[in-house]
Amino acid sequence: MINSATIRVLATLALVLPVTLSTAAHAASCGSSGAGFGPWLANFKRQAAAQGLSQHAIGAGLDGITYDARIVRLDRNQKSFKLSFEQFYARRVGTALITRARARLKTHRATLDRVERQFGVPREIVVAIWGLETNFGADTSGKFSIIRSVATLAYDCRRSAFFTGQLMDALRIIDNAHMRPEELRGGWAGEIGQTQFLPTPYVRFAVDFDGDGRKDLIHSVPDVLASTANFLKGHGWKAGQSWEPGSTNYAVIKDWNRAGVYQRTIAIMASKLAGR
Structure with a gap:
């Protein structure tokens, strides 16, 4: 038998669940501006941990990383x-x-x-x-942060899938101690x-x-x-x-x-x- 307390719990879940799913979907999507970059990055960190990357590499590589609109402009202007x-x-x-x-x-x-x-x-x-x-x-050139560039391109919709893999492997370079995050500087598209x-x-x-x-x-x-x-x-x-x-x-x-x-x-x- 479903009592009144159970009904209240189910009603609450019915209200909360769509919001939760909507937030997760937003975090997992690509974007055309920096507006959704923060939720996307948080979701990416969870994906990286699920693939076995250490919290040290994830934090060292991604903490404080922000969207860089310059990278998107450069990506659109290859002549x-x-x-x-x-x-x-x-x-x-x-x-x-x-x-x-x-x-x-x-x-x-x-x-x-x-x-x-x-x-x-x-x-x-x-x-x-x-x-x-x-x-x-x-x-x-050490002009660009490779992690920031690749994270921006992974979030950007044009080549999101390709650069999501590149970002995961940039963290693997850190995890394997071949390069420190501060050494990962190079071309605007993540070239090392x-x-x-x-x-x-x-x-x-x-x-x-x-x-x-x-x-x-x-x-x-x-x-x-x-x-x-x-x-x-x-x-x-x-x-x-x-x-x-x-x-x-x-x-x-x-x-x-x-x-x-x-x-x-x-x-x-x-x-x-x-x-x-």
Whole structure:
């Protein structure tokens, strides 16, 4: 028998439950402004804990993080990949870059020998990527907080699912003690280090090649070169084969960067370095 007290409890639940569900749904949704970022972040922290991330990593990475509208504006205003190949190549590759690349091939010959033996990726490809991404580390910007950038993009509706995974892996980098939160500074879209790894590729492919116990893609050239080669190997690079258009390896280059102009630029620059 349902008594009056039970009826009152059920009535209260009927009023409270829709509000609770509405709040949870709001927290789980993406947004087009910063208005819902706080509830969304609180919900994300719960998701991170459910995936086994430590409270230390969650707190160190996310406490105090706020929405950054600048990141969304930058995400909407990417113009360089709309250029023709000729325009893109002329902007990114010149005599000076080729000269510096050839110097790096000599300076890091021993490391590149090891990289080629272990991963099967030609040094010219690795060095071309290194040069194009950050001018061999010279243009590595620490302007943006990677955690804040990736959290903003995870909350933003345009690519929420993709960047939610990136944010989870940024916390894994902290949890695994490879980088401290204050070291996670880089590009506006969350790019890390001298060849601009996003957090998920970092977790999957970064290599401690200098043996110091850390996967350091900001300061360690051996780690940078080996990790870049490991990424390409992990995406199906075929050792000893061509990287010309139409080849398997040319398709792998596109896994590094989906823009066709960038893919072609890497291949042509690497061929020049190889004397082809």
